[in-house]
Amino acid sequence: MSTSTAGRVRNTGNTSAAVFRPGSSRQHEVTRLLPRPLLAFILVFLGALVLIPVLYIFLASVNSDIGVANGEFWPSSFTLENYSKIWTSVGLATGLANSVLVAGATAVVSAAMSVSTAFVLVRYTFRGRLTILRGLLALQSVPGTLMVLPVFVLFSSAATYLGIQVIGTQWGLFVTYLTFAMPFSTWVMVTYLRGLPRELEEAARIDGASNLGVLFRIILPLSWPGIVVSGIFAFLLGWNDVLFASVMTRPESQTAAVALQIFGASQEGGAIPYYGQMMAAALVCAAPVVILYLIFQRYLVGGLTAGGVK
Secondary structure: OOHHHHHHHHHHHHHHHHHHOOOOHHHHHHHOOOOHHHHHHHHHHHHHHHHHHHHHHHHHHOOOHHHHHOOOOOOOOOOOHHHHHHHHHOOHHHHHHHHHHHHHHHHHHHHHHHHHHHHHHHHOOOOOHHHHHHHHHHHHOOOHHHOHHHHHHHHHHHHHHHOOOOOOOHHHHHHHHHHHHHHHHHHHHHHHHOOOOHHHHHHHHHOOOOHHHHHHHHHHHHOHHHHHHHHHHHHHHHHHOOHHHHHHOOOOOOOHHHHHHHHHHHOOOOOOOOHHHHHHHHHHHHHHHHHHHHHOHHHHHHHHOOOOOO
């Protein structure tokens, strides 16, 4: 091969490496599906769909009820009275405390139980294992409206035959939410644990680790993204629920979602509804969920990606 030919071959190889080098701008242009202007327009449009309603809710919460009723988007006068009135008119303090207690307990217990259950289902083979996995999927298709009456009758029977008061208590609502959160959380952890390498567990067993040692020293440290995802979804189940909370609670144990529903229903048929207070209460109830996402967002990204550990 001549010197000029070899030089052309080297130049061709260098050109290919420059074009397909990972992280290069040319590769980004090749893999981008949409032109840059169209992509920017779509992102701005989707962002506006989310942010404009949130901005309107915030502006309505600092506006007067008459101003909101007149259709003012930008308030003529700003006021923070709505945020001080909701604690007495809506009864939001008790509702938020009950929601944080019940939904938080559901998230913690569901995440803790789901990781141990998923570890057994993924790493061990026994009779009925596939039936349990299929049952977890089947339970996700059962709507909550079909379960309200059976759950209510079951808990009422517990008070009649066992003398245990369940309906109207916080722990009764916790048991209800845990029943529906466990299947989903377990399936999330089953999917996540399948992506963890078995070699780490085998190495731990060679070093003399027991089953609990493998679970606490190997599985738990590697499964935090999946645990956070399952816990947050269980928290949202209890935080956003109105159906079971309106049936299973009393005024002293009602959640924030039920308090908002009752406050909104009480404004129907009146003169001018308390628009500002309703918007302020909605923002206050949404704030804990937003803060939760901001704190655990890096775990959420890792837990929602397929495979978990690469």
